Amino acid sequence: MTVTLKRRLAAATALAGAAVLLIAGPASAHVTVQPSSVAKDATDQTFAFRVPDEDDTASTVRVEVDFPLDHPIPSALVAPVPGWTDQIQTTKLATPIHTDDGDITDVVSQIVWTGGQIAPNHYQDFTVDFGALPDNTDQVVFKALQTYSNGNIVRWIDEQKPGQPEPDHPAPVLYLTSAPASSAPSAPSTAAKSSSDATARGLGIAGIVVGVLGAVAGAVLGRRGRGADGSGTSA
Template sequence: MRASSAIRLAAASALAATAVLAGATAASAHVTVQPSSVPKNATDQTFAFRVPNEDDKNSTVKVEIDFPVDHPIPSALVAPVAGWTDRIQTTKLATPIHTDDGDITDVVSQIVWTGGQIAPGHYQDFTVDLGALPEGTDKVVFKALQTYGDGNIVRWIEEPQEGQPEPKNPAPVLKLTAASAASATTAGDATAAPAPAAAPTAPAAPVAAKASTSDSTARAIGIAGVVLGALGVAAGLLLGRRRSTGTAA
């Protein structure tokens, strides 16, 4: 009896765990923008809208990404996706954006992909190069509409709120963090780089001086030895002559 109860409990726990995992997978399978966070001064402005297929039977046949108008994006370039046709829509601003290159009156309002299919259990990345990131905000909220082959449309348009549970159909959000100082740091490192290079050459001078001093000392000792040797030979010859003269007398 105890064994049967234990088996039933284990089976129930396994089913519960499976349900939790399935729920977590479904909750996380929504349209997102990759990467989801970049510095405000990021130079690489290429992003991908990742669209997963949550339907078990029908393929995704249309993807629509709506751009914000409160913090507009002036322009976009779309990377081709095999089997899909893309179309960029623009809108005219009531108040132009002033830039060093002139005023911008038309901005991107929507990009639509049609003609292809995302099969169940698969996802597709739709890559876009944004002309410039908007200023005066710490996030860009897009809205995505995903159309399935049976006509069902899933609207990923709910903006997540700080400190609140994730909504059922969250919108893709690009977070803009504080400007990165990486470029300035790199420039500073490049300026300071020559300093360490000079350090190894500084001790070289004393080493060379030591070598020069040692050579001079060796040469002096050698010369002195030669001189002493010569003097010894001369003294020997002189002493030999004196002995010869004394013997003869």
Template sequence: MSLSLKKRLAAACAMGAATVLVAAVPASAHVIVQPSSVPKNATDQTFAFRVPNEDDKNSTVKVEIDFPTDHPIPSVKVAPVPGWADTIQTTKLATPIHTDDGDITDAVSQVVWTGGQITPDHFQDFTIELGALPGGTDKVVFKTLQTYSNGKIVRWIEEPQDGQPEPKNPAPVLKLTAATAATASDPDGPTPSAAASAKADPPATSTATAKASSDDSTARALGIAGIVVGVLGVVTGVVLARRGRGTGRGTSA
């Protein structure tokens, strides 16, 4: 086998191996809200903010979720999380929200969890229930601050834009889809099927011990693709080797 052919074979194998290694690296996790979308007229909806710990040495010790003030949310209920204490902050509205039960002058501005820990390679679901969704918008952006035990603060506050690459630290976004048809017995609420659909993906409420990256299906798909490319690289090298030997025999004859 000629020296140049050996180099091509080595390069093909190296390219395939490198592709496998790069593709096998899981995508970086970030704070998300589950479910990520509900009908605009959904009521008494339960959501979970999943917070992964991305630090190899330090634990997450504080989570702050800011609620929008331009599209206010009047009330929230917080599910207890073992080991964590929660605080609900409210703010006075410049323009009251008019309802059949009277005007609402205060809205939720922030929910804070402290006292617990999310250790490295773990995540935690923080569950809340919204009594009503805001009107006049197609999405709700929940800017989130994550504080680690060494004092580092990760600000998940960048709003993703349609058609643009995902920002480095995206904020959790709840999308509000078209309102569902009302039923005869409940003209202001969603149909039973719509309610079931909205709650078809219930969030977990207990402390999770699985790694945040283990359920990243995208990373697994990329890993498989990388393996395929690696195999193709090896096959290409073998074909080149055989051609080289054939060329060598022809020259010597």
């Protein structure tokens, strides 16, 4: 293969890779929760709503995140974002949440950020600390509205259906996983013990055999040496 052909192939490969990135980039640029999954009993309950700006000419000027009421989150603390003003809305539940510390009747229903800007082809994380996570579901689905400076509003509210392609404007989802199993080492099985014992016995026997062979070889060499220098006795 000539040098020129190699260079052409390398250039074609680079262009193909760039094309894949250009195609895949916009498809994955939607509002998400970071991290997207956490154990149900996790003690760290700080998450970020990541909002990318997909408009080439307009900036994002308002972000609204609606919290679910079927699996409510009792409280939230919002980290300040330079240039942005946040506002938390709450609502009263028809059926209170019973906890060890008492009943909870008011829960977070919405958080709105205004006043700042997310420039085109940039993103902003809006960090929120949840007071508690629901324990009666495997996922928490939020709905987000993103308002641009040109007046356009993108509604990230479509829920993913099992077995269906991802919707064009998927809602942010936080997946709640089961607590990981204990990492304590388990007792070795009987088969493992038997295998270990057999290996140890085999190594011990091999050592004895090697020792015996070494002794025999030493004796033979010793006899040959005495025969060669005439010091040995004749038969």
